Amino acid sequence: MNRRSFLTATTATAAALTAATSLPAAAASAPRPEAEQRLLRAWFAATHRSMQAMTTELGLATDKIDVSGGTPVPSTQTSPTNIGCGLWSTVAAAGLGVISGTAMHRALSRAVAAVERLERAHGFWFNWYDAHDGSLLTAWPETGDPVRPFLSTVDNAWLVTGLRIAADADPLLRPRIAALLADADWSYFYTPYDPADPVAGPGQLRGGYWPDKPGRGEPTAHHYGALNTEPRMASYLGIADGSLPAEHYWHLLRTLLPGMGQEQEPGGGYVTIDGVRVWEGHYTYRGRKLVPTWGGSMFEALMVPLFVPESTWSPGSWGTTHRRYVRSQIEHGVAEEGYGFWGFSPASVPDGGYREYGVDGIGMQEDGYHSLGVVTPHASFLALPQAPAEALANLRGLDRAFGAYDDRYGFRDSVDVTTGRVSDVVLALDQGMITAALAQRLRPGLLQGPFRGGGFAGRVRPLLARERFSL
Missing domain, CATH: 1.10.3200 (Hypothetical protein af0941)
Structure with a gap:
């Protein structure tokens, strides 16, 4: 796609989108329910065509x-x-x-x-x-x-x-x-908790293994320690099928511990849950308490609840932090950086390549993911459950201002809203998140059946019900 100038967005369009994404009156500019259904179905059909093309x-x-x-x-x-x-x-x-x-x-x-x-x-x-x-x-x-x-x-x-x-x-x-x-068997990736040496034995999952070495293979040096990141789907799957102990959930980190190198010194306190001493930490961003992700991107926080109903099973903790996380992304793009648009998550680079985008202040990594003026449409789709009117306004604005959508293959992967450059690439991961988010909006629960019953209901749901966070 040819480079587009940011000036192609009219002043009226930018002003309308800013109002829609920053004011409580956003619902007034939202499409009527039947019009929304038609729009979302059209977006889904185009996105599905892109998946077929892949x-x-x-x-x-x-x-x-x-x-x-x-x-x-x-x-x-x-x-x-x-x-x-x-x-x-x-x-x-x-x-x-x-x-x-x-x-x-x-x-x-x-x-x-x-x-x-x-x-x-x-x-x-x-x-x-x-x-x-x-x-x-x-x-x-x-x-x-x-x-x-x-x-x-x-x-x-x-x-x-x-x-x-x-x-x-x-x-x-x-x-x-x-x-x-x-x-x-998810225990293959698991390092059991060792109270005598919780650094070597953290009760967490490895990032993975290179299996070309004898035995189990060579593990990554790191474990997936942060709770509010996308690898928790592996944790849930393992706990649900019984290959991981339930206590594994409590050994994951809401924030890094006080005094450790991270984006900000966390608030919170220790609690004991199911016999495990848990640091229930939180960050504060623009006056709101939330559980950070590792890098500050949208898909870390909100890809998993497309499938596992975290907000329903844990409305006061997971439901609260998901809402505040979305609000933080909106305010970062619209109020803090003044882009007029929002939604930041790993994606293709508009000029070529791939990198992580996010909001640095809501990620634990000290040099976390930055927005850099690059808006990723799939991030708005992930926000549909928490901020439907704002998400729709953002997506329609990206289409009007930059031509980020076409009816053949859906939304492009990313838009640099400071230059108007739209990515030439569509990623399966990002389109897959869009199809799942649209399915959940149009027919709630369509893809969640395998994650609402069985071991998820019997083993995972009770854990989320006991989650409190320090929000």
């Missing part, structure tokens, strides 16, 4: 497509996360009537057959495959740089999420998916 003959969603030309160009590579996004997007499309049940079964069957043939280790999938033939990638397609096969905790969580959704939607596939998941 899906290879093998049945796997690629990592991204380049839509700068007349025909989208898919990448060679795919990941477990991308594949999971493709699976739940297909289920959502059928649930919303965009495709038929027969078409859903055909697409899911093809994808599951492809997943069955992918090389695995320790019951889990590697981080990068060729989406066109299913081979394990050992060299990066665009550069030829070597790729050391890696088992990622969080990426496997999103593939397992997609497989569970597919099994829930298509009973004919349940035996095959159950066989795929039979060996996915």
Whole structure:
């Protein structure tokens, strides 16, 4: 897409959007319910077309497509996360009537057959495959740089999420998916808690393993310690299926401990829950207390509740921090930085490449993610449950001002609102979050069935009910 000047946004459009995203009267400018439904369904259909354009003959969603030309160009590579996004997007499309049940079964069957043939280790999938033939990638397609096969905790969580959704939607596939998941034991990534040495034994999940070493393989040096980040989906899955102890949840960090290097000195205090001494810390941003993420991005906080109903099960804690997190993102973009737009999350760089975007003040990392004037549309979709009128106004404004949306493939991945440059790339991860968010808005609970019953109801929900946070 050609570079667009920020001046193409009229003064009236910018002023209207600023008002809509910063004032309580935003609801007055929101579309009528029936008009909203039509708009969201149109956005969903276009986003689903982008997912179809990313899906290879093998049945796997690629990592991204380049839509700068007349025909989208898919990448060679795919990941477990991308594949999971493709699976739940297909289920959502059928649930919303965009495709038929027969078409859903055909697409899911093809994808599951492809997943069955992918090389695995320790019951889990590697981080990068060729989406066109299913081979394990050992060299990066665009550069030829070597790729050391890696088992990622969080990426496997999103593939397992997609497989569970597919099994829930298509009973004919349940035996095959159950066989795929039979060996996915989350304790592989887990380091049990050691009270004598909680640094070496934190009761947390490793980032992953390189399995090319004897035994379990070589682990990452880091654990996923922060609670309010997207790897908690792996924690929930493991607790729900019994492969992780429930106490693991309490060993995750609401903030880093006082005195540790982090973005701000946290408030809060210690409490004992289920026999575990928990630091219930919080940050304060623009006068509101919240639980920070690691980097300050939207998807860290709000991708998981697309599937696990955290706000419903824990309205006073998770529900409160999710609302305040969204409000902080809105105020950062509109009031603090004066962009007139908001929503910051990892995405493709408008001028090429990929990087993390976020609000530094609501992330624990000392040199956290920064907004840099780059707005990512999927972040607004994630905010639909907490701020529907503001999210719709933001997205419509991005379309009017910059042409960030087209009815072939939906919203582009990112917009530099200081220059008007719109990304030429659409990422499967970001489109997958959009399809899930739209499904939840249009038909609440459509993708949440596998995460409301069974071990989620029996093991995860009681933990969230006991969560208090110090808000």
